[in-house]
Amino acid sequence: MPKEQYIVGLDVGTDSIRVVQGKLEETGRINIIGAAAVPANGLRKGVIVDIDEAVSSISAVLEKVERMTGVPVAHANVSVGGNHISCMDSKGVIAVSRADGEISENDVIRVIDASQAVSIPPNREVIHVIPKTFTLDGQSGIKDPIGMTGIRLEVETIIIHGALPFLKNLNKAITQAGLEVDQLVLSPLAAGQSVLNKRQKELGVALIDLGAGTTSLAVYEENNLIHTAIIPIGSMHVTNDIAIGLRCTIDTAEKVKTLYGQASPALVDKLAEIDMSKIDPEEETRVSQQMVAEMIEARLEEIFDRVTAELKRIERDGKLPAGIVLTGGGAALPGVVEFAKHYLRLPVSIGVPSETDTI
Secondary structure: OOOOEEEEEEEEOOOEEEEEEEEEOOOOOEEEEEEEEEEOOOEEOOEEOOHHHHHHHHHHHHHHHHHHHOOOOOEEEEEEOOOOOEEEEEEEEEEOOOOOOEOOHHHHHHHHHHOOOOOOOOOEEEEEEEEEEEEEOOEEEEOOOOOOEOOEEEEEEEEEEEEHHHHHHHHHHHHHOOOEEEEEEEHHHHHHHHHOOHHHHHHOEEEEEEOOOOEEEEEEEOOEEEEEEEEOOOHHHHHHHHHHHHOOOHHHHHHHHHHHOOOOHHHOOOOOEEEHHHOOOOOOOEEEHHHHHHHHHHHHHHHHHHHHHHHHHOOOOOOOOOOEEEEOHHHHOOOHHHHHHHHHOOOEEEOOOOOEEEO
C-alpha cells in the first residue's frame, strides 16, 4: 500500500498561531483531519520579537494538533507576513536552448531565474518569484510557452522579498520547536489560493486579509498576481482604540468589539447603549453603541485608505470587476462588508475556503 501523505500548514500570526493538518487523498483532494490554535506570544505586527516565547507558542499548537489527530507533525508549509515584505516587477530574457527552437521546461526555469538578476539589498531575501506573462519572439501575453517554438523567450515576473533577519528568526523559532519548514508562503497568497476561484482571478480581484497586527493585500488580474502589500495596521488597533476611548482593559475592549461592534455607525440605533457591567463587573458605566461604532469606523477608514493608495499605485482603484474578498479575523466584524463596499466602491464578499474536505 502507498504511504499515507499528510500536509501541514502553520500560520504564525500576531494574535494567534494556528495549524491545520490534512491528509492527501488519491484524488488529489485534501481531507482536513485536525486544526488547532493558541494565543501568540513573542510576536508583534507579524514578526518575531521574542524567540523563546514564540517557540513555546509554536510547540504548544503542534502538541495540540498531534493529540487531536494522533499523527506526528514533522514538517509544514509556513505563512509569512509583516510589513517588511515588499514586491517588485522584473523581466528576464534568454535564448531558447534546443536546436529546433521548442520551449522546454528547462527554458522556463532558466528565464524565470534570469528575472532574479536584479539589485536587491544584501539584507533582503527572495520569498517568491511569480511569472505573470511570457513573450516569445515578440508575441506577448503567453501564459504557458512549453511546447511552443521560438528563438527569444522573455518573462515578466513579480519578485516578493522580505527582510533577512526577520525570516531567519521565523525559521529559527520553527526549527527549535522541532519542525522542518517545507516552504515559506506569503500569507495573502496562501489565503488567495484557498478562497479565490479562477474566474475571479481572471476578471480582476483583490484579497484583503484583515489580521490582528497587519492587513495584507493581494491583487489578481488575468489569472496573475499583479501586486501585493502588507499594511502595519490590523483589527488589534481597533481594540486598542476602544480600550482608550472607553478607558477599559484590552480584554473588555475586545469583548465590546466582538459583542457590540459595528463597522457602519449608520446601522446602529442612536439610542442603543452598552451596559459595561455585563462585560466586566468592575465597570459600572453605560456607553453609546454608536460611539463605539464611530471608533471602529475611524480605524477602518485608515486601513482602507491605505488599501486604496495601494490600488491607485497599480491603477486598479474601483476597477476590479470581481471586487474585494475579505478574510482574516477582522472580516467577522458586523457591517465590515457594507463599509468596504461604500468605501472602496466595489463589490465585497467574505472569503470561504474551497477544494477541501473536512472529516
